[in-house]
Amino acid sequence: MQTALSYLVAARHQEIHELEQLNRTCELVRAVSELVHRLQNERGVSNVYLASGGQHDAARFDARITSSELTKADVLKWLEGIQPGEGLAGGSRLFTRIAIALNALEALPHIRENIRKRDGSPLKSSERYTRVIGSLLSLVFEAADVSVEPKVARLLVALFNLMQAKEYAGQERATGARAFAIGQVCAGDLKSLTDLIDLQEQCFARFETFCSQSVLSQWQALQATMPLADIERMRRKLMAANMQLDSALSETWFETCSQRMDDIHLVETHLTTGLQQACQLRIAQTQSELEDQQALLTDLSNARSMAPSCVLVSELAQAQGQPELLAGHAMGSRLTGAIFDTLQTQTRHLQAVSEELISVRAALDERKHIERAKGVLMAHQSLSEEEAYRLLRQKAMNQNLRLVDVAQSVLSIAEFLPKRS
Amino acid sequence: MQTALSYLVAARHQEIHELEQLNRTCELVRAVSELVHRLQNERGVSNVYLASGGQHDAARFDARITSSELTKADVLKWLEGIQPGEGLAGGSRLFTRIAIALNALEALPHIRENIRKRDGSPLKSSERYTRVIGSLLSLVFEAADVSVEPKVARLLVALFNLMQAKEYAGQERATGARAFAIGQVCAGDLKSLTDLIDLQEQCFARFETFCSQSVLSQWQALQATMPLADIERMRRKLMAANMQLDSALSETWFETCSQRMDDIHLVETHLTTGLQQACQLRIAQTQSELEDQQALLTDLSNARSMAPSCVLVSELAQAQGQPELLAGHAMGSRLTGAIFDTLQTQTRHLQAVSEELISVRAALDERKHIERAKGVLMAHQSLSEEEAYRLLRQKAMNQNLRLVDVAQSVLSIAEFLPKRS
Numbered sequence: 001m002q003t004a005l006s007y008l009v010a011a012r013h014q015e016i017h018e019l020e021q022l023n024r025t026c027e028l029v030r031a032v033s034e035l036v037h038r039l040q041n042e043r044g045v046s047n048v049y050l051a052s053g054g055q056h057d058a059a060r061f062d063a064r065i066t067s068s069e070l071t072k073a074d075v076l077k078w079l080e081g082i083q084p085g086e087g088l089a090g091g092s093r094l095f096t097r098i099a100i101a102l103n104a105l106e107a108l109p110h111i112r113e114n115i116r117k118r119d120g121s122p123l124k125s126s127e128r129y130t131r132v133i134g135s136l137l138s139l140v141f142e143a144a145d146v147s148v149e150p151k152v153a154r155l156l157v158a159l160f161n162l163m164q165a166k167e168y169a170g171q172e173r174a175t176g177a178r179a180f181a182i183g184q185v186c187a188g189d190l191k192s193l194t195d196l197i198d199l200q201e202q203c204f205a206r207f208e209t210f211c212s213q214s215v216l217s218q219w220q221a222l223q224a225t226m227p228l229a230d231i232e233r234m235r236r237k238l239m240a241a242n243m244q245l246d247s248a249l250s251e252t253w254f255e256t257c258s259q260r261m262d263d264i265h266l267v268e269t270h271l272t273t274g275l276q277q278a279c280q281l282r283i284a285q286t287q288s289e290l291e292d293q294q295a296l297l298t299d300l301s302n303a304r305s306m307a308p309s310c311v312l313v314s315e316l317a318q319a320q321g322q323p324e325l326l327a328g329h330a331m332g333s334r335l336t337g338a339i340f341d342t343l344q345t346q347t348r349h350l351q352a353v354s355e356e357l358i359s360v361r362a363a364l365d366e367r368k369h370i371e372r373a374k375g376v377l378m379a380h381q382s383l384s385e386e387e388a389y390r391l392l393r394q395k396a397m398n399q400n401l402r403l404v405d406v407a408q409s410v411l412s413i414a415e416f417l418p419k420r421s
Numbered sequence: 422m423q424t425a426l427s428y429l430v431a432a433r434h435q436e437i438h439e440l441e442q443l444n445r446t447c448e449l450v451r452a453v454s455e456l457v458h459r460l461q462n463e464r465g466v467s468n469v470y471l472a473s474g475g476q477h478d479a480a481r482f483d484a485r486i487t488s489s490e491l492t493k494a495d496v497l498k499w500l501e502g503i504q505p506g507e508g509l510a511g512g513s514r515l516f517t518r519i520a521i522a523l524n525a526l527e528a529l530p531h532i533r534e535n536i537r538k539r540d541g542s543p544l545k546s547s548e549r550y551t552r553v554i555g556s557l558l559s560l561v562f563e564a565a566d567v568s569v570e571p572k573v574a575r576l577l578v579a580l581f582n583l584m585q586a587k588e589y590a591g592q593e594r595a596t597g598a599r600a601f602a603i604g605q606v607c608a609g610d611l612k613s614l615t616d617l618i619d620l621q622e623q624c625f626a627r628f629e630t631f632c633s634q635s636v637l638s639q640w641q642a643l644q645a646t647m648p649l650a651d652i653e654r655m656r657r658k659l660m661a662a663n664m665q666l667d668s669a670l671s672e673t674w675f676e677t678c679s680q681r682m683d684d685i686h687l688v689e690t691h692l693t694t695g696l697q698q699a700c701q702l703r704i705a706q707t708q709s710e711l712e713d714q715q716a717l718l719t720d721l722s723n724a725r726s727m728a729p730s731c732v733l734v735s736e737l738a739q740a741q742g743q744p745e746l747l748a749g750h751a752m753g754s755r756l757t758g759a760i761f762d763t764l765q766t767q768t769r770h771l772q773a774v775s776e777e778l779i780s781v782r783a784a785l786d787e788r789k790h791i792e793r794a795k796g797v798l799m800a801h802q803s804l805s806e807e808e809a810y811r812l813l814r815q816k817a818m819n820q821n822l823r824l825v826d827v828a829q830s831v832l833s834i835a836e837f838l839p840k841r842s
Contacts, residue, residue, distance in 0.1 A: 002522050003497070004520045004521070004523040004524035004527065005520070006520075007500075007516050007517075007519045007520035008516075008517065008520040009521060010516050011512075011513045011516030011517040011519075011520060012513070014512040014513040014516055015512070015513035017512075018512055018513055039445050076424070079428075091432075091435045091436070091438075092432045092433070092436035092439055092441055093432075093569075093771060093774075093775075095429075095431050095432030095435055096427050096428075096429065096767050096768075096771055097495075097771070098428045098432075099425045099426070099427075099428035099429040099432060099764065099767070100425070100767070100768055102424050102425040102428060103425035103760075103764055106425065142771075145775060148514075148567075172477060187838075216460060255504055273774075326834070331723040332535055339524075342522055343520065346517050346520070346521070347517075347521055350517055350518070350563075351789070351792070351796070352512075354514075354566060354789055355789055355793050355832075357789075358786050358789065361782065365779050368772070368775055368776055368779065369776075369779075371488040372772060375772070411776075
């Protein structure tokens with residue numbers, strides 16, 4: 001039983017190591033959420049700047065770039081501080097996502113240079129920013145997917161969905177601003193707006209399912225003060241497709257949407273703080289379990305050296321499920337009882353953890369199926385990402401199915417589809 | 422882009438480290454599957470020994486104990502050889518399972534002592550062995566659950582199901598032998614036999630879904646030579662509940678079942694060999710990816726120091742998605758193209774891995790739900806494990822539902838159930 005206990009102690013040491021890696025991953029996620037927010041700001045201002053033909057907001061654009069670069073430098077510096085071997089939770093998968101995100105970030109100087117030269121449309125430059133932001137969001141998604149601590153994994157799923165909702169809100173802001181500026185909504189923009197609003201709502205719902213009570217309260221309180229009615233009123237005008245839009249509303253729309261995004265970011269920050277607290281709490285709990293188990297191990301060695309046979313008898317009685325035989329072996333009985341309880345607790349804990357992770361993973365799996373099905377359609381039908389999404393959604397609506405079910409049926413026949421070259 | 426590449430190289434290093442941990446876990450699983458087989462043999466012989474009132478097979482029982490102890494010593498020695506920090510895949514969860522299994526193994530001397538003293542029924546001593554074997558099976562299950570390499574995870578799921586099927590076959594052997602020996606089947610044994618045959622078939626089906634083609638071929642070839650018809654004939658006699666059984670068949674039944682279990686164990690051994698080959702293949706593949714990526718990194722440093730601006734222009738053009746600008750920057754173009762391709766490949770690989778794991782996990786999740794629901798019923802209704810299983814199965818049959826769906830509905834109302842003290 002001493003050997004069993006030693007492995008239990010080794011398991012706690014290992015668990016603390018894993019939680020520390022997870023804690024570091026959460027620090028990275030926090031920095032990434034800040035960088036995404038700055039890049040969304042920069043993208044927004046770049047749109048206004050380009051739409052004005054470079055007349056407005058040149059200085060504001062520069063200020064946004066400086067702000068993004070400062071946060072990017074924080075992320076890079078944080079990454080440099082990671083000792084090799086110390087590692088992050090999720091190991092190789094997270095490192096690969098970091099590589100992909102860093103590669104995407106290196107496009108920024110060129111995106112900005114093009115904007116300053118007013119080379120390319122606001123739409124085109126938006127799309128480039130969106131790709132960079134997408135690679136950062138995928139990093140947060142991966143962090144949630146590889147986390148094996150259910151409470152932290154739940155919060156990471158909440159955070160990813162909140163960030164993804166804000167990103168759709170940012171894309172909606174850009175599309176709406178463009179429409180107000182030219183005074184009308186084209187059919188393509190109208191479809192995009194419908195999709196983006198729909199997607200935001202799905203993400204917010206999932207965020208609400210997985211976030212903590214304290215974040216949910218803050219979110220509900222904040223929504224009461226958000227300019228939601230103003231946004232809905234302007235959305236209604238945008239959606240009335242054949243109407244001439246008041247181009248003076250462009251700026252109001254942009255500012256109102258931006259304020260909402262800043263508010264969402266406040267909740268993100270609250271959530272990332274909660275994430276790190278959850279990690280630290282689990283580390284402290286595991287530390288205390290470790291100390292208890294180490295104390296048991298010491299007691300057992302002492303008892304064995306004092307009265308080996310007595311301990312053996314009590315262990316055997318325990319193993320046999322006959323604790324009544326333990327009478328008269330008081331110390332041994334207390335000890336083996338404690339060891340037995342500890343093992344029982346750990347078994348239940350393992351079972352609970354692995355069960356809780358199932359629901360977390362189900363939430364992530366939906367996105368994986370949909371992303372993968374989009375990829376298949378893009379490759380086989382030469383569609384853009386947006387067109388692929390719309391095709392899936394159309395199928396789902398026509399057949400009254402969930403999007404994820406349509407995605408799965410696409411995946412199940414993927415290997416039979418001809419490949420377009 | 423150099424930074425992105427460095428992270429890609431770091432990711433490959435980390436991946437190799439993770440695969441080596443997984444390889445070690447597979448070594449442990451191989452040793453555990455051997456130990457389970459020996460303990461099943463020991464349990465079987467102990468039943469015959471007890472049923473004969475200690476007249477038969479005393480020497481054979483001793484020989485089985487020696488054989489189990491030798492294999493147990495292998496497992497313990499292997500565990501001692503694990504360097505702290507080197508670790509196993511699955512870290513803390515697997516270590517906890519090892520602790521639980523080691524603790525269970527410590528009951529063996531006492532189980533054997535009781536058998537030698539002919540203290541307790543064959544049924545009772547079987548149940549004690551079954552608990553020990555169960556803790557070893559849970560270890561294999563955990564190894565499958567924590568594996569993040571889909572090909573290896575699939576084989577671990579196949580192995581777990583094959584081992585679990587053989588364990589049900591062992592329990593069927595014991596129940597049948599008991600019934601033949603006393604010349605009749607009681608109602609409880611009849612139910613048990615039905616369940617055990619049913620459970621074996623489910624496990625074999627899952628094993629066939631997840632094993633490799635080469636293992637499947639061996640399995641199919643072996644089944645042709647297995648004494649399946651003999652077993653089915655004797656099963657039919659057992660199931661004809663009101664008939665007097667020919668007690669002379671007890672030994673034939675026992676030997677035939679044992680031969681089938683030995684055959685199944687052959688396939689297990691083939692499967693564990695395949696597991697380690699799969700690990701080693703993945704390690705070699707990742708090693709070769711690592712070398713390619715390291716070579717790219719060196720090329721990039723050299724190119725940068727020779728012609729920094731040329732490389733920069735080509736990178737920007739690439740980032741912008743305008744490879745036509747690359748003309749005239751031949752070397753930079755080749756390099757950034759290669760880096761771009763590598764990142765694309767890694768992205769697709771990540772997506773594929775995470776998608777493949779979904780189906781593996783679904784197979785494992787079913788068992789988790791069912792185990793957890795059984796636990797809930799055992800706690801709340803004071804049922805034995807077998808009764809809890811039978812209750813779930815009865816509900817499923819009555820309502821024409823899958824067992825896992827009934828389990829999930831039990832879990833969803835678990836918190837509202839009153840706790841029996």
